[in-house]
Amino acid sequence: MGGVDPARSRPEHHGSRAVVHERRSEDGPIGRDSYQACLGQTFLTSHGIGRFFRVREPLPAGDDPNAAAPHKAHAALEAVNPRLQLALPAVTPVRRLTHYLFRFPAKFHPPVVSALLDRFTVAGDTVLDPFVGSGTLLVEGALAGRRCVGLDVDPVAVAVARAKTRKYDLDAVAAMSERLLEAVSQFDRGADEYARLSRSDISLTEMSSAIRDEQLWVPAIPNLEHWFRRYVVVDLARIHRQIMRRRGDSQTRHLLLILFGSIIRNASNADPVPVSGLEVTAHMLRLEAKGRVVDPFALLRKAIARGVAAIEEWTSALGESDAPSVFEGDATAAVAEIPEQVDAVITSPPYNNAVDYYRRHQLEMFWLGLTLSHQDRLQLLPRYVGRPRIPASHPLLAEPWPKDGLAAEWEREIAQSSPGRATDFKHYMLAMSRAMRRLAERTTEGAPVVMVVGQSGWNGAMIPTVALFHELAGAWFASEPTLWYPVRNRYMSYSRHNGASIDREHVVVLRRTDAPVDGLA
Numbered sequence: 001m002g003g004v005d006p007a008r009s010r011p012e013h014h015g016s017r018a019v020v021h022e023r024r025s026e027d028g029p030i031g032r033d034s035y036q037a038c039l040g041q042t043f044l045t046s047h048g049i050g051r052f053f054r055v056r057e058p059l060p061a062g063d064d065p066n067a068a069a070p071h072k073a074h075a076a077l078e079a080v081n082p083r084l085q086l087a088l089p090a091v092t093p094v095r096r097l098t099h100y101l102f103r104f105p106a107k108f109h110p111p112v113v114s115a116l117l118d119r120f121t122v123a124g125d126t127v128l129d130p131f132v133g134s135g136t137l138l139v140e141g142a143l144a145g146r147r148c149v150g151l152d153v154d155p156v157a158v159a160v161a162r163a164k165t166r167k168y169d170l171d172a173v174a175a176m177s178e179r180l181l182e183a184v185s186q187f188d189r190g191a192d193e194y195a196r197l198s199r200s201d202i203s204l205t206e207m208s209s210a211i212r213d214e215q216l217w218v219p220a221i222p223n224l225e226h227w228f229r230r231y232v233v234v235d236l237a238r239i240h241r242q243i244m245r246r247r248g249d250s251q252t253r254h255l256l257l258i259l260f261g262s263i264i265r266n267a268s269n270a271d272p273v274p275v276s277g278l279e280v281t282a283h284m285l286r287l288e289a290k291g292r293v294v295d296p297f298a299l300l301r302k303a304i305a306r307g308v309a310a311i312e313e314w315t316s317a318l319g320e321s322d323a324p325s326v327f328e329g330d331a332t333a334a335v336a337e338i339p340e341q342v343d344a345v346i347t348s349p350p351y352n353n354a355v356d357y358y359r360r361h362q363l364e365m366f367w368l369g370l371t372l373s374h375q376d377r378l379q380l381l382p383r384y385v386g387r388p389r390i391p392a393s394h395p396l397l398a399e400p401w402p403k404d405g406l407a408a409e410w411e412r413e414i415a416q417s418s419p420g421r422a423t424d425f426k427h428y429m430l431a432m433s434r435a436m437r438r439l440a441e442r443t444t445e446g447a448p449v450v451m452v453v454g455q456s457g458w459n460g461a462m463i464p465t466v467a468l469f470h471e472l473a474g475a476w477f478a479s480e481p482t483l484w485y486p487v488r489n490r491y492m493s494y495s496r497h498n499g500a501s502i503d504r505e506h507v508v509v510l511r512r513t514d515a516p517v518d519g520l521a
């Protein structure tokens with residue numbers, strides 16, 4: 001049988017990093033058969049001894065609901081070896097840094113990132129996060145002396161990650177924040193007026209006159225009045241105008257804009273809690289009926305107080321170290337800004353059908369001026385990975401799709417009950433396969449590619465995310481034992497949506513082999 005021969009894995013010192021070379025099968029580092037064959041076997045890896053571990057013994061034939069569909073059994077094989085649990089550093093006092101500057105779905109848990117940096121990289125390494133989101137890896141990486149580079153397709157994510165990781169002139173931050181708060185205070189309507197407005201909004205004429213008379217800019221958000229009360233539109237536009245009028249340090253102005261962006265969701269009618277998308281839920285309608293008060297100026301004051309404290313902590317922790325770089329770009333395409341030689345990749349890719357980042361940040365994207373029209377924004381849509389409702393005409397779906405293997409089996413399974421979901425799944429796998437190739441192009445031999453992946457379900461069965469990622473690794477990466485950690489305080493309420501019950505996350509660990517990457521347009 002082909003596949004990995006675990007017993008032959010030998011650590012080898014490669015610069016400052018131990019590297020495991022594994023025997024490989026023709027179809028990739030660890031295919032379906034080898035995964036089965038590896039069960040119970042001992043691995044010698046750069047980090048000690050690991051073992052593939054069976055989560056539950058198979059039921060006798062006939063009792064096992066998965067027996068007729070062997071690909072489903074893979075989910076049960078995803079490793080939960082106590083010895084492969086990622087030890088998280090206990091950091092006291094807890095450093096909040098800029099991690100909580102902006103609420104972002106499915107963020108990395110900072111101690112996990114810190115543990116992964118510690119385990120897989122050394123000071124001076126160039127570390128890439130191609131799905132950087134709000135930049136958690138960049139914050140932790142820069143403080144640990146790594147040269148960090150982040151990429152994301154979402155303009156809001158990029159703007160947030162930049163704001164969280166820049167080098168700031170603290171005097172400029174303090175002075176401009178103070179001047180802004182002073183300038184906006186003239187528009188504050190006061191507690192009584194906000195209480196009154198919670199029962200009866202201003203008229204359309206009042207809103208239009210304020211916008212016209214004060215020459216306010218209001219973003220072209222489709223269905224604006226569905227998302228915001230009228231007086232809130234006026235107040236937000238007044239705050240925005242005052243931020244844009246600040247002269248001087250442009251980085252601080254950008255920071256203030258992001259802090260303004262961080263209050264948009266709470267100032268809107270949308271439910272801030274479900275993180276997967278954007279919705280005015282029944283819960284919010286109930287709160288409205290009870291007289292929910294929305295005071296944009298109070299929200300802003302709080303965001304600025306927290307934000308300035310966060311920037312101070314970050315700036316003092318960063319000291320003289322270099323600030324990370326962040327670029328807007330598609331991880332499945334060629335991105336010139338990515339360094340030629342990446343020593344390690346640490347990332348949490350988007351999950352299939354979990355968070356709809358495109359929709360989720362819609363209001364912020366408009367208010368931050370990162371998109372000017374619905375048409376403009378639509379250009380971004382095809383680039384997001386993991387989205388639902390992928391049209392059959394998406395160009396990626398024309399790429400070759402394997403007949404065999406785990407992905408092919410799952411796609412057939414899903415298609416039986418939902419062809420649309422099967423198309424989403426196929427798109428996800430094809431996109432992630434492209435992303436893997438792009439990583440192979442830029443990573444040095446032996447470089448670890450470390451991916452935190454959650455689990456998702458389909459019709460009551462768990463989709464074996466880890467095994468699917470091993471399949472995606474192709475010939476360019478060898479698989480190492482998967483680590484895991486329990487999930488406690490997480491910002492991921494979407495699990496109810498896709499049927500998964502997520503109580504731990506896996507860390508897929510791959511190593512760049514010497515396999516060449518052929519050209520990719």
Ligand SMILES: C[S@@+](CC[C@H](N)C(=O)[O-])C[C@H]1O[C@@H](n2cnc3c(N)ncnc32)[C@H](O)[C@@H]1O
Pocket residue numbers: 104105106107108109130131132133134135136137151152153154157329330331332347348349350351357383384385386
């Ligand atoms: C799970 S989140 C990453 C969260 C991040 N680890 C953090 O701590 O904030 C996944 C990210 O992938 C991004 N993404 C989706 N498709 C992408 C693509 N084609 N290229 C780059 N980023 C993409 C999403 O915008 C989202 O920010």
